[in-house]
Amino acid sequence: MSPATLRLACLCNAVEAQIPDEPSYLELGFGQGVSINMHAAASTGAYWGTDFNPSQTVEARKFAEASGANIHLFDDSFEEFATRDDLPDFDVIALHGIWSWISQKNRATITDIIRRKLRPGGVAYISYNCLPGWAPAIPIRKLMSLYRDYGTAKMANPNEMIDGALQSIEEIAGAGSAYFRENPAVRHHVKAMAQQGRSYLAHEYLNADWHLEHFADMVHSLDDAKLTYVGSARLLDGIDYFQMEDAAIKLIARVGHPVMRETVRDYMISRRFRTDVFVKGARLLSSVEHRDAWNAQLFVLSRSLIDIPKKIACGRGEVELPTEKYDRIIEAMSDHGYRPKTAKEIYEHKSMRSLNQQDVISMLTVLTGAGFASPAQVPSARVMEQCRALNAYILQRARISSNLRYMVSPVTGGGITLPHMAQLFVIACSEGETNPEVMADRVWQFLEASGERVVRDGKRIESRSENLKEVLAAANRFLSYERPLLEALEVIDRDQSSRA
Numbered sequence: 001m002s003p004a005t006l007r008l009a010c011l012c013n014a015v016e017a018q019i020p021d022e023p024s025y026l027e028l029g030f031g032q033g034v035s036i037n038m039h040a041a042a043s044t045g046a047y048w049g050t051d052f053n054p055s056q057t058v059e060a061r062k063f064a065e066a067s068g069a070n071i072h073l074f075d076d077s078f079e080e081f082a083t084r085d086d087l088p089d090f091d092v093i094a095l096h097g098i099w100s101w102i103s104q105k106n107r108a109t110i111t112d113i114i115r116r117k118l119r120p121g122g123v124a125y126i127s128y129n130c131l132p133g134w135a136p137a138i139p140i141r142k143l144m145s146l147y148r149d150y151g152t153a154k155m156a157n158p159n160e161m162i163d164g165a166l167q168s169i170e171e172i173a174g175a176g177s178a179y180f181r182e183n184p185a186v187r188h189h190v191k192a193m194a195q196q197g198r199s200y201l202a203h204e205y206l207n208a209d210w211h212l213e214h215f216a217d218m219v220h221s222l223d224d225a226k227l228t229y230v231g232s233a234r235l236l237d238g239i240d241y242f243q244m245e246d247a248a249i250k251l252i253a254r255v256g257h258p259v260m261r262e263t264v265r266d267y268m269i270s271r272r273f274r275t276d277v278f279v280k281g282a283r284l285l286s287s288v289e290h291r292d293a294w295n296a297q298l299f300v301l302s303r304s305l306i307d308i309p310k311k312i313a314c315g316r317g318e319v320e321l322p323t324e325k326y327d328r329i330i331e332a333m334s335d336h337g338y339r340p341k342t343a344k345e346i347y348e349h350k351s352m353r354s355l356n357q358q359d360v361i362s363m364l365t366v367l368t369g370a371g372f373a374s375p376a377q378v379p380s381a382r383v384m385e386q387c388r389a390l391n392a393y394i395l396q397r398a399r400i401s402s403n404l405r406y407m408v409s410p411v412t413g414g415g416i417t418l419p420h421m422a423q424l425f426v427i428a429c430s431e432g433e434t435n436p437e438v439m440a441d442r443v444w445q446f447l448e449a450s451g452e453r454v455v456r457d458g459k460r461i462e463s464r465s466e467n468l469k470e471v472l473a474a475a476n477r478f479l480s481y482e483r484p485l486l487e488a489l490e491v492i493d494r495d496q497s498s499r500a
Contacts, residue, residue: 001233002038005233006277009233009277010231010279011297013238018121021044023092026113027095029096031051037063038415040069041389042386044070044380048073048087049074050075054075063390077106079105079106090118091119092122094124100212101203112225114227121279124277130213130266130273134272135212147164147165147169148206225280230282233276235365236312239366242366294343297342299333299340299368300333300338300373300376305334306481307481329363337484340378374414374416379411395430409490411489421474436472436479439478440468441468443474447467453467454470
């Protein structure tokens with residue numbers, strides 16, 4: 001959802017993204033406000049958002065106060081927000097997931113907001129549950145809602161109600177249900193549900209509104225907003241080789257109309273979730289403009305060398321990244337202490353000899369789509385200070401809680417995933433500590449006090465010695481591989497001065 005990612009999604013599809021360095025950005029339904037606050041801190045733009053839940057707005061405003069970014073957060077309904085007379089025109093309007101969970105009236109209101117308040121050339125990001133992938137779950141959702149309304153769940157707490165509903169569905173399947181026999185994938189789906197969090201299941205299957213639609217219907221519903229579909233914000237979704245077999249790729253290549261082609265893609269992989277990027281008045285880049293834009297695009301690794309696997313999981317299964325190519329581009333990108341580099345610089349790096357420019361562009365797209373690299377920017381002093389302040393607040397929370405596993409980078413222009421243990425190592429480094437044994441002991445003290453333990457191979461480790469052994473290995477790994485990357489991303493200061 002970050003401006004940098006949305007710009008890159010447009011670039012990958014040869015579409016001009018008119019998102020300025022200081023964007024006017026709107027997020028509708030921001031939840032706890034983590035994303036919008038990280039994007040605001042990593043930008044000199046103006047960020048606006050609304051979420052109907054006032055407690056979530058209170059939480060989001062804590063982040064905003066910490067960073068001091070230019071951000072305006074409200075607990076208005078979409079209808080109330082649409083009538084505000086202080087709204088600017090926006091370069092980006094984004095909504096993540098909520099499209100599937102709101103009424104037809106609210107979807108119409110959002111479409112009207114986009115129509116009136118998104119600037120020509122602006123970008124809209126909308127993610128949503130889609131068909132055909134969710135089709136098998138429709139009868140399951142009905143059974144769960146009926147169990148809630150008419151079963152034995154009236155006096156049960158929410159978790160017990162979910163467990164009871166799942167047990168009831170298993171009993172129906174086990175009693176010889178023709179539906180489950182004729183749809184074996186549904187039985188697998190129910191078994192997978194049993195392993196998922198109960199809060200997620202309640203939201204996904206028991207929400208008052210649950211809207212599923214095909215891509216073609218989504219495109220049609222946005223006609224009034226004058227939007228043109230560009231591509232997916234998840235870059236790997238746009239690379240057929242990573243999503244489907246050769247026969248399907250050949251078939252799709254013969255489909256002429258873009259809406260039909262994208263719909264066939266969804267059927268080929270039974271897509272359940274889309275992250276669509278639209279532009280209001282899309283303009284295709286000429287070949288020269290496209291080449292020059294790629295040459296100027298900055299990139300940076302967002303995973304340390306040791307954490308980049310040789311295979312990635314995708315729609316096609318596990319796909320191996322050719323070592324002779326990817327080892328070289330990773331070497332080029334990690335050179336000079338992970339310093340951000342343009343695609344042109346990477347292409348001209350000594351390790352990239354014999355590879356052509358299109359190879360480099362393809363590999364950068366894959367690495368970014370897989371989460372191993374990120375588009376980068378040259379941050380201003382103000383952005384640096386905002387990110388530093390927000391990270392200090394995040395680390396303060398990390399001293400007492402492990403539920404926020406992100407920090408913000410002024411180099412990537414958004415958040416990066418950082419496990420809680422790594423955050424505790426960051427705190428130690430910021431206080432001048434670089435001895436791995438001492439760092440491991442500090443982390444163990446936190447784990448012991450909070451009742452947490454290290455998990456290895458899916459199993460919780462109980463003994464103190466085994467926990468310390470695992471934490472010490474993690475501390476050495478952090479100091480050798482993760483800290484240099486976090487310094488390059490400006491998440492932590494190279495001089496290790498105390499800022500937390």
